[in-house]
Amino acid sequence: xxxxxxxxxxxxxxxxxxxxxxxxxxxxxxxxxxxxxxxxxxxxxxxxxxxxxxxxxxxxxxxxxxxxxxxxxxxxxxxxxxxxxxxxxxxxxxxxxxxxxxxxxxxxxxxxxxxxxxxxxxxxxxxxxxxxxxxxxxxxxxxxxxxxxxxxxxxxxxxxxxxxxxxxxxxxxxxxxxxxxxxxxxxxxxxxxxxxxxxxxxxxxxxxxxxxxxxxxxxxxxxxxxxxxxxxxxxxxxxxxxxxxxxxxxxxxxxxxxxxxxxxxxxxxxxxxxxxxxxxxxxxxxxxxxxxxxxxxxxxxxxxxxxxxxxxxxxxxxxxxxxxxxxxxxxxxxxxxxxxxxxxxxxxxxxxxxxxxxxxxxxxxxxxxxxxxxxxxxxxxxxxxxxxxxxxxxxxxxxxxxxxxxxxxxxxxxxxxxxxxxxxxxxxxxxxxxxxxxxxxxxxxxxxxxxxxxxxxxxxxxxxxx
Numbered sequence: 001x002x003x004x005x006x007x008x009x010x011x012x013x014x015x016x017x018x019x020x021x022x023x024x025x026x027x028x029x030x031x032x033x034x035x036x037x038x039x040x041x042x043x044x045x046x047x048x049x050x051x052x053x054x055x056x057x058x059x060x061x062x063x064x065x066x067x068x069x070x071x072x073x074x075x076x077x078x079x080x081x082x083x084x085x086x087x088x089x090x091x092x093x094x095x096x097x098x099x100x101x102x103x104x105x106x107x108x109x110x111x112x113x114x115x116x117x118x119x120x121x122x123x124x125x126x127x128x129x130x131x132x133x134x135x136x137x138x139x140x141x142x143x144x145x146x147x148x149x150x151x152x153x154x155x156x157x158x159x160x161x162x163x164x165x166x167x168x169x170x171x172x173x174x175x176x177x178x179x180x181x182x183x184x185x186x187x188x189x190x191x192x193x194x195x196x197x198x199x200x201x202x203x204x205x206x207x208x209x210x211x212x213x214x215x216x217x218x219x220x221x222x223x224x225x226x227x228x229x230x231x232x233x234x235x236x237x238x239x240x241x242x243x244x245x246x247x248x249x250x251x252x253x254x255x256x257x258x259x260x261x262x263x264x265x266x267x268x269x270x271x272x273x274x275x276x277x278x279x280x281x282x283x284x285x286x287x288x289x290x291x292x293x294x295x296x297x298x299x300x301x302x303x304x305x306x307x308x309x310x311x312x313x314x315x316x317x318x319x320x321x322x323x324x325x326x327x328x329x330x331x332x333x334x335x336x337x338x339x340x341x342x343x344x345x346x347x348x349x350x351x352x353x354x355x356x357x358x359x360x361x362x363x364x365x366x367x368x369x370x371x372x373x374x375x376x377x378x379x380x381x382x383x384x385x386x387x388x389x390x391x392x393x394x395x396x397x398x399x400x401x402x403x404x405x406x407x408x409x410x411x412x413x414x415x416x417x418x419x420x421x422x423x424x425x426x427x428x429x430x431x432x433x434x435x436x437x438x439x440x441x442x443x444x445x446x447x448x449x450x451x452x453x454x455x456x457x458x459x460x461x462x463x464x465x466x
Contacts, residue, residue, distance in 0.1 A: 004028045004275070005050040005120050006230070010040040010066065011082065012059050016105075020053070023109050024116070028273075030219075030228040037061030044070060047227050049077055051119055056083035056090055064093060071098045076127050078119035082107075128194060145181060146329045147322035151314045155182065158311060163189045168261065170246075170306045171284040173313030176363035179284040182313060183242040186282055195239030198232045203245035211253055212269050221270025233266060233277050240280045246306065247287035247298060254299045261305045281306070316358040316365065323353050323365065330366050331381075334373035341378045348383040356390045422457060425450070434461055 007029050011017045014035065021031045032047065034040040037058045043049075052070055056063040067079055081094040084105040094102055100119040103112065145152055159182075162169070169186060171179045180199060187197045205213055212221075216231030232241055243249075249257065260266050261281060265274040283306045292298035316323060324345070331342050345353070358364055372385055383391065424443070432438035436454075440447040453459075 004030060006030045006048065006228070007032070007116075008040065008043055008049045008052040009033045010035075010037070010052065010058070010063070011055040012036060012057075013055075019109075020112075023113070027113065032227050035059075037066055040066055041069070043227075044073055047229070048074065050123060051078040051080070051116065053080050053082055053116075056081060056094075064090065064097065067094060067097050067099055076123060078123040080115060080119055145178065145185060146326050147319055148325065149314075149319040149322045152319065152322060155311060155313070158309075159185050159189050162186060162309065164191060165309070166190070166192075166280050167308045168280070168306055169282045169309045169311060170289075171282065171311050171313060172289075173284075173286065174315045174361055175286045176361035177313040177315060178362050179313060180242065180244060182311065183240075183244075183282045183284065187240040187242075187280075190240075190280070192239050192280055196236050197240045197242065198236035199242045199244065200232050201244045203248035207250045207253070210249070211256070214253070215256070215266045215268050216275075217269035218271040221268070225270070228268070231266075231268060233260060233279055234275060236279050237277045238279075240282060243281065243283045245285055246283040247285035247289055247292055251297075251299065254302050258299065258302045258305060261302075316361045317356075321354070323356075323358070324350055326362060326365055327353060327369055330369035331373060334370050338370075338373050340373040340376070342373055342376060343378075343380055345381045346383065349381045349386060352383060352386055352390050421453075422459065425453060425457070426459060429454075429459070430461075 007024055009017055009020055009024075009031060010033075011020070012035050017033050017035065021033055024031045032043050032049070034043050037060050040052075040054075040058075054063040054066055054070075058066075063081060063083075067081065070077060070079060075098075079099045080101045080103060081090075081099045082103050082105060083090065100122055101115050103115065145156060147153075169183075171182055173179055183199070184197065187193060200213065202210060212229070212231065214231050214233060216229050216234055217225050219225060219228045243257075256266065260277070260279075264278065265276045267274050289298050289303050289307075293300050293303060316326075327345065334340060335342055353365075360367075368387070372381055376385055425439075428439040428442050429436070432442065436447055436450055440450045443450065
């Protein structure tokens with residue numbers, strides 16, 4: 001089945017416009033027409049096209065001017081110029097400015113279709129080449145998953161084994177563990193690496209819009225659908241589609257997705273003509289889909305279609321010293337991006353990062369490294385550069401009473417120690433609602449000693465002034 005394209009026709013001859021539209025639509029292309037330059041500009045603002053056929057002479061402008069504008073707006077779009085005049089200089093100008101072809105009216109429709117096919121093929125090659133170069137530039141970050149923990153080594157081995165596979169993969173794991181990074185590794189390691197990879201977060205788009213985003217729509221399918229639009233599956237044809245947070249998809253869309261997986265075709269919203277696609281599906285979720293099935297929120301048949309190759313990404317707290325490897329990796333990246341010179345991490349900071357639970361996983365660690373590189377700029381990452389939530393109770397207390405030895409003229413040791421002791425005593429007493437037995441056990445001291453200190457220091461519950 002020939003892949004359809006989105007084509008913009010710009011000509012002020014209504015009969016020719018209608019005839020061209022009919023011929024192109026018979027070839028399964030989606031066609032938008034414009035009778036003048038103003039309408040053509042409006043169409044370009046409202047949509048994206050694979051190819052434009054532009055008349056040179058328009059009632060309110062010049063096709064050459066439109067060519068310049070279209071080239072600036074979308075360098076990859078194909079353009080064929082049309083004219084009823086034998087203007088050699090104009091044809092040369094059009095080709096010099098980036099037109100793919102030039103046709104003189106009247107032309108044979110069969111010849112036109114050949115030229116259209118050639119222009120679309122050229123556009124596809126240019127786009128694929130651009131995407132391939134982008135992947136090469138990004139290969140360092142998308143092909144490797146940083147870490148030496150057994151779980152990460154096993155995942156890298158699995159990716160290598162799946163290099164020649166088109167099997168559907170279901171990635172599970174908590175939010176922020178790197179599911180999209182893994183999906184890109186799978187795509188780049190396979191035979192579809194030179195084709196598009198399209199990512200879609202099913203939980204970030206309202207249900208009423210998600211169907212159109214996935215499968216596209218035809219003109220007039222709903223209010224505001226002024227032109228046909230391809231969906232993510234059609235855009236990903238030949239490549240990979242990554243469906244993140246698949247567990248958030250509604251039951252209605254689950255049925256339609258199941259059909260795509262089974263039959264490799266779908267119908268756009270408002271359409272009745274099936275579109276065939278060759279797409280590898282990689283799905284991901286932070287939810288337990290087996291529990292969702294038991295609760296009636298996820299289809300069992302879809303689950304088994306998706307779960308052909310399951311891969312679980314462990315949370316960062318279970319990856320041991322991968323935390324430090326990742327921190328160093330991200331810091332190198334942000335040093336370069338922000339012209340910072342962070343040289344490493346102190347032992348205390350490393351210990352705090354290893355002991356922290358990282359509820360936001362790798363994403364939280366990455367964000368923290370960016371923040372430190374942005375604000376600290378130079379030197380070693382110390383304990384005080386980390387947020388207080390990452391510190392143990394003792395570390396937080398020591399940080400609260402840290403003394404700048406270089407800036408101080410002298411230090412009143414007795415007063416500082418006394419303030420520190422008062423803080424500990426009051427914190428422990430408030431923690432247990434001034435129950436002295438519990439507070440004493442918490443502080444590993446005798447109850448009588450605690451009572452004596454309370455009296456000596458004059459400690460008392462703080463009054464609630466609210």
